[in-house]
Amino acid sequence: MKLWVFLILLMVCIGKQATAQTNTVSSTSSTVSGTTTVDRTPSTASAPSVVINNQDVCSVASSMAIQSQILGIAGGTTSRDLNCERLKLSRALNRMGMKVGAVALLCQDERVFQAMEMAGTPCPYMGKIGIEAAKEWATNPEKRPDYDKWLKEQKAKTEEEFLSDDESAFGIFSVLIMLLFL
Numbered sequence: 598m599k600l601w602v603f604l605i606l607l608m609v610c611i612g613k614q615a616t617a618q619t620n621t622v623s624s625t626s627s628t629v630s631g632t633t634t635v636d637r638t639p640s641t642a643s644a645p646s647v648v649i650n651n652q653d654v655c656s657v658a659s660s661m662a663i664q665s666q667i668l669g670i671a672g673g674t675t676s677r678d679l680n681c682e683r684l685k686l687s688r689a690l691n692r693m694g695m696k697v698g699a700v701a702l703l704c705q706d707e708r709v710f711q712a713m714e715m716a717g718t719p720c721p722y723m724g725k726i727g728i729e730a731a732k733e734w735a736t737n738p739e740k741r742p743d744y745d746k747w748l749k750e751q752k753a754k755t756e757e758e759f760l761s762d763d764e765s766a767f768g769i770f771s772v773l774i775m776l777l778f779l
Contacts, residue, residue, distance in 0.1 A: 644671050655681030680706065697721050707743035 644662035660673030683702060690699040703709045704720030713720050722733040722740075734741060741747055 644673065646673070653685070655679075655685065697726060705742055707741075707746070710742050 644660040646660065655678040656675045657678055658673065658675050660671070662669065662671035664670075683705065687699040687702045690696075690702060700713075701721045704713060710720055719727070719731040719734055722730040722737075725733055738744060738747060
């Protein structure tokens with residue numbers, strides 16, 4: 598997918614507008630006079646149309662073409678939208694009455710996971726919900742979808758607590774030194 602985006606950006610940045618060129622060559626002679634027209638229009642590479650007939654498919658179509666005076670290349674592809682699939686599967690589970698399964702599926706997205714955590718309703722964990730699920734997430738943080746971000750936040754909190762402990766120890770130490778001088 599990144600390659601396609603790069604190629605499209607390359608075409609937009611470097612590409613020139615292709616226009617038809619017509620060269621007219623005139624020649625005259627003492628015995629014969631006339632005009633000769635030579636057409637030098639470059640051929641055109643046409644991007645294929647990629648058709649997705651069903652609205653319920655979570656795919657995105659893309660195609661592109663690039664043309665020079667000598668060679669033209671065209672191609673097309675589709676790519677899956679995983680977030681769209683997750684939403685559709687979650688809706689299907691909810692319609693079947695599987696509400697915990699629907700929420701668990703949505704919780705695979707770190708944004709949903711964090712929103713549920715902030716709302717005080719943690720995501721289900723291996724069939725456990727509520728406080729039991731929160732305890733399991735606390736003991737198994739590596740299974741969180743936002744584990745890398747969570748780990749950075751935990752390190753930052755630990756460093757802040759360490760600095761605040763150092764500051765309070767320094768304050769107590771300075772009070773003891775002042776008492777010593779009295």
